[in-house]
Amino acid sequence: xxxxxxxxxxxxxxxxxxxxxxDDFSGEQEPxxxxxxxxxxxxxxxxxxxxxxPLIWGECTHVFHMHCLLKWIGTSTSKQQCPMDRRPWxxxxxxxxx
Amino acid sequence: MxxxxxxxxxxxLNDGTTEALRSQVAAKWGEAFARLNRAEPGIQGLMEFSxxxxxxxxxxxPRDIMNxxxxxxxxxxxxxxxxxxxxxxxxxxxxxxxxxxEQTRQAFPxxxxxxxxxxxxxxxxxxxxxxxxxxxxxxxRRWYDAWLPWSELGVTICGTFTLHFHTLLFAxxxxxFITGFKHLCACTLPNIHADxxxxxxxxNAALDNADPTHFAFRIWDxxxxxxxxxxxxTVIASVGYEYIERVMRATCAGVWGKAVMPELRRxxxxxxxxxxxxxxxxxxxxxxxxxxxxxxxxxxxxxHVAKTLCDLRISELFDIIIDYxxxxxxxxxxxxxxxxxxxxxxxxxxxRxxxxxxxLHPGADTRLILQQYVLTIKCLxxxxxxGVLLFKVADPIRRYLRERPDTIRxxxxxxxxxxxxxxxDILGETEPPAPLHQPELEDYxxxxxxxxxxxxxxxxxxxxPADVISTLVSIYDSRDLFVKELQVLLAQRLLKGGGxxxxxxxxxxxxxxxxxxxxxxxxxxxxxxxxxxxxxxxVHVQGQENLGVLHPTIISRHFWPAVEGAEFKLPGQFERLxxxxxxxxxxFKPDKKLRWLPHLGTVSLELELEDRTVRVQVPPLxxxxxxxxxxxxxxxxxxxxxxxGKITRAxxxxxxLTWVNHGVIKETEEDTYVLLERAESEGGQGDARKxxxxxxxxxxxxxxxxxxxxxxxxxxxxxEGRREMDVYWKFIQGMLTNLPNLPLERIHAMxxxxxxxxxxxxxxxxxxxxxxxxxxxxxxEGLWKLVIK
Numbered sequence: 001x002x003x004x005x006x007x008x009x010x011x012x013x014x015x016x017x018x019x020x021x022x023d024d025f026s027g028e029q030e031p032x033x034x035x036x037x038x039x040x041x042x043x044x045x046x047x048x049x050x051x052x053x054p055l056i057w058g059e060c061t062h063v064f065h066m067h068c069l070l071k072w073i074g075t076s077t078s079k080q081q082c083p084m085d086r087r088p089w090x091x092x093x094x095x096x097x098x
Numbered sequence: 099m100x101x102x103x104x105x106x107x108x109x110x111l112n113d114g115t116t117e118a119l120r121s122q123v124a125a126k127w128g129e130a131f132a133r134l135n136r137a138e139p140g141i142q143g144l145m146e147f148s149x150x151x152x153x154x155x156x157x158x159x160p161r162d163i164m165n166x167x168x169x170x171x172x173x174x175x176x177x178x179x180x181x182x183x184x185x186x187x188x189x190x191x192x193x194x195x196x197x198x199x200e201q202t203r204q205a206f207p208x209x210x211x212x213x214x215x216x217x218x219x220x221x222x223x224x225x226x227x228x229x230x231x232x233x234x235x236x237x238x239r240r241w242y243d244a245w246l247p248w249s250e251l252g253v254t255i256c257g258t259f260t261l262h263f264h265t266l267l268f269a270x271x272x273x274x275f276i277t278g279f280k281h282l283c284a285c286t287l288p289n290i291h292a293d294x295x296x297x298x299x300x301x302n303a304a305l306d307n308a309d310p311t312h313f314a315f316r317i318w319d320x321x322x323x324x325x326x327x328x329x330x331x332t333v334i335a336s337v338g339y340e341y342i343e344r345v346m347r348a349t350c351a352g353v354w355g356k357a358v359m360p361e362l363r364r365x366x367x368x369x370x371x372x373x374x375x376x377x378x379x380x381x382x383x384x385x386x387x388x389x390x391x392x393x394x395x396x397x398x399x400x401x402h403v404a405k406t407l408c409d410l411r412i413s414e415l416f417d418i419i420i421d422y423x424x425x426x427x428x429x430x431x432x433x434x435x436x437x438x439x440x441x442x443x444x445x446x447x448x449x450r451x452x453x454x455x456x457x458l459h460p461g462a463d464t465r466l467i468l469q470q471y472v473l474t475i476k477c478l479x480x481x482x483x484x485g486v487l488l489f490k491v492a493d494p495i496r497r498y499l500r501e502r503p504d505t506i507r508x509x510x511x512x513x514x515x516x517x518x519x520x521x522x523d524i525l526g527e528t529e530p531p532a533p534l535h536q537p538e539l540e541d542y543x544x545x546x547x548x549x550x551x552x553x554x555x556x557x558x559x560x561x562x563p564a565d566v567i568s569t570l571v572s573i574y575d576s577r578d579l580f581v582k583e584l585q586v587l588l589a590q591r592l593l594k595g596g597g598x599x600x601x602x603x604x605x606x607x608x609x610x611x612x613x614x615x616x617x618x619x620x621x622x623x624x625x626x627x628x629x630x631x632x633x634x635x636x637v638h639v640q641g642q643e644n645l646g647v648l649h650p651t652i653i654s655r656h657f658w659p660a661v662e663g664a665e666f667k668l669p670g671q672f673e674r675l676x677x678x679x680x681x682x683x684x685x686f687k688p689d690k691k692l693r694w695l696p697h698l699g700t701v702s703l704e705l706e707l708e709d710r711t712v713r714v715q716v717p718p719l720x721x722x723x724x725x726x727x728x729x730x731x732x733x734x735x736x737x738x739x740x741x742x743g744k745i746t747r748a749x750x751x752x753x754x755l756t757w758v759n760h761g762v763i764k765e766t767e768e769d770t771y772v773l774l775e776r777a778e779s780e781g782g783q784g785d786a787r788k789x790x791x792x793x794x795x796x797x798x799x800x801x802x803x804x805x806x807x808x809x810x811x812x813x814x815x816x817x818e819g820r821r822e823m824d825v826y827w828k829f830i831q832g833m834l835t836n837l838p839n840l841p842l843e844r845i846h847a848m849x850x851x852x853x854x855x856x857x858x859x860x861x862x863x864x865x866x867x868x869x870x871x872x873x874x875x876x877x878x879e880g881l882w883k884l885v886i887k
Binding site: 001002003004005006007008009010011012013014015016017038040041047048049050051054055 | 593620623624627631647648649650651652653654655656657658670671672675676680683684687688689690691692693694695696698699700701702703704705706707713718721724725727728773775
């Protein structure tokens with residue numbers, strides 16, 4: 001017997017390529033350190049997730065919603081530091097931390 | 099008597115009585131003598147009186163009319179009048195009348211005999227013949243006429259006689275006479291249509307025999323003379339009422355397609371009013387005057403018509419509502435009747451009872467209940483625009499619906515599916531969608547303000563939402579439930595639907611936005627956007643590497659209802675397709691990756707077997723199985739399950755059954771399936787049936803009722819509930835760590851600060867009890883505390 005697939009409506013969900021992403025389906029994922037929303041959710045000021053509310057990777061390996069981090073960096077108390085480890089914030093290249 | 103008076107005087111004198119008494123008696127005697135003798139010389143007057151007295155007495159004597167010898171001779175009227183005048187002048191009339199009364203009483207057994215005779219005949223014949231009663235009444239009339247003094251003798255004499263005759267008559271008439279009397283009265287009414295299905299056809303036969311016009315007119319005269327019109331007024335009225343009821347039952351029951359009230363009114367004017375006139379205004383020639391005379395009676399009959407119709411319609415109301423809008427005209431009748439008749443309370447009661455009996459029970463489909471509720475809303479609004487009736491009737495329905503688990507789903511399915519496919523459309527919505535009505539405070543400056551109706555209860559809200567959907571949504575206190583359910587439904591439809599599903603759903607979502615507001619439907623918005631994005635991504639990916647057949651929907655997981663389910667790995671070419679697609683996707687969006695949800699979606703397959711080609715569209719699990727069968731011909735169920743990963747046995751059997759039904763595989767022995775390269779003509783069906791039975795068994799073992807879909811749905815709900823509980827549990831744990839020994843109410847109150855907390859005290863108690871069983875908390879004298887391990 002030969003099985004030929006003529007059409008396949010599959011379903012998948014996307015997730016950010018983040019190191020902390022857990023592999024099993026139901027497990028909780030580390031949320032954005034600033035807004036505490038999941039990365040695949042959106043920051044409080046956005047309504048649509050994904051490309052409209054992207055992430056930003058720091059060289060310190062911390063990841064945030066870009067909008068969240070930019071807002072943080074924009075405040076004077078931030079001293080341009082990563083909110084998680086207080087090291088100066090440097091955005092990682094090519095959006096890859098792992 | 100007068101002649102003996104002197105002797106009596108002597109006797110009195112011979113007694114040893116006092117002088118005073120003696121003179122007193124003498125004076126009395128003198129006075130009496132003077133009265134009887136008047137001013138005549140000697141005892142001339144006394145003689146005349148005696149003669150007159152005898153004549154009057156003989157004249158008044160009741161005679162036996164059955165006896166031909168005992169007939170009242172032809173008296174000279176002037177002579178009789180003279181005699182009565184004489185008695186009157188001597189002031190002996192009262193005594194004479196007393197004699198008359200006594201004589202009548204003594205002679206009355208003659209009349210009683212007549213009564214018994216006729217009633218016996220009446221009761222002996224079958225069917226009962228009302229003409230016998232008519233004969234009885236006529237006989238009574240003859241007795242009465244025979245005994246009645248001349249009317250010229252003065253009102254006093256006639257009146258006294260009539261009064262006592264009536265008294266004796268009514269005392270003598272047995273209760274069975276009333277039945278016959280009613281029967282007779284009924285005969286005087288116009289006949290009901292011969293073909294009408296009126297109960298009691300024996301009556302009808304008699305009615306047909308008896309020609310009403312034959313005795314109708316005289317009979318009312320006779321009744322009047324015998325005092326029966328007054329005496330049996332209620333009986334006569336009830337005859338009329340029963341007649342009306344009978345006719346209306348025959349002509350109006352089940353006739354909802356038109357307003358019957360105008361017809362009934364015409365009918366009353368043509369048929370019933372003439373009868374009333376013959377009863378109550380028989381002597382009045384002038385039409386106008388006659389109508390005025392029967393004004394009160396006829397208005398009572400009008401009322402009875404309204405009342406009967408009202409009662410009839412109330413008893414039919416449940417079915418009328420089912421028939422709406424075909425039954426809309428009769429709602430006008432009800433409305434009109436309710437204005438005249440105080441039937442609102444009984445309407446509410448009857449409809450609530452009918453609903454309880456016929457609608458609000460486990461056998462009724464939620465969809466049907468909702469449908470009936472919607473129709474009830476429409477009908478009762480037509481009857482009572484202010485909505486008091488509706489409010490009272492709807493309350494139990496709403497309470498019942500709230501307890502049904504699938505109500506929300508049903509409403510939402512109609513919210514989404516409505517106004518397109520007519521079959522699903524229980525709302526019959528014609529009004530344009532409007533924002534959901536917010537319960538608003540009463541506007542005190544409204545110049546058109548009207549007080550609430552009298553029978554409105556204290557919790558009646560006049561500003562009920564105007565449109566049906568708002569009313570349905572308001573069954574629940576919270577609108578979030580609906581939005582959540584909408585989301586689930588939308589997800590199902592999007593993932594199941596074909597290529598044009600998003601466009602259709604887009605329209606629905608826009609409509610719903612108007613109702614629920616933009617913010618509530620933001621999530622749905624994202625879901626629709628995912629659909630569009632998936633298509634764009636697919637176009638791009640397919641442009642890079644032709645993967646041809648795979649067109650995935652890529653969803654944003656936090657914006658879709660929980661879609662996690664059985665996790666299994668698709669084998670063979672499916673896995674290869676998936677991984678190359680995922681690779682292309684990551685190339686396209688470098689910072690994103692795909693995670694497949696293998697249990698969702700559909701696969702169209704073409705199976706090329708030796709002797710045939712099978713084209714099917716199946717869920718992925720089925721596709722995975724058949725892919726495995728292409729690797730080797732024989733599989734056992736456990737081996738299949740092991741190969742794919744976490745799937746339940748029930749799901750596996752269901753997938754296998756699909757293929758057995760398609761005739762692609764068959765079960766050769768317990769749990770072992772073989773690919774059929776060549777179609778088998780016989781036996782395939784039997785196998786399928788066997789497998790079905792087996793699957794059912796497995797499902798029962800697993801405790802999952804119904805299909806797998808439902809089972810999954812249930813699981814999802816339970817899972818959701820558990821997760822919610824987990825959240826509260828964390829709060830409770832924290833609370834009890836800081837403040838040991840809290841009563842339930844306190845915990846409940848403190849949890850109230852949490853936004854999403856919506857449990858009742860009972861639910862919370864259940865939660866705590868569950869935790870106690872797990873040994874996490876302990877309760878002592880109503881105080882909860884953590885168990886320290």
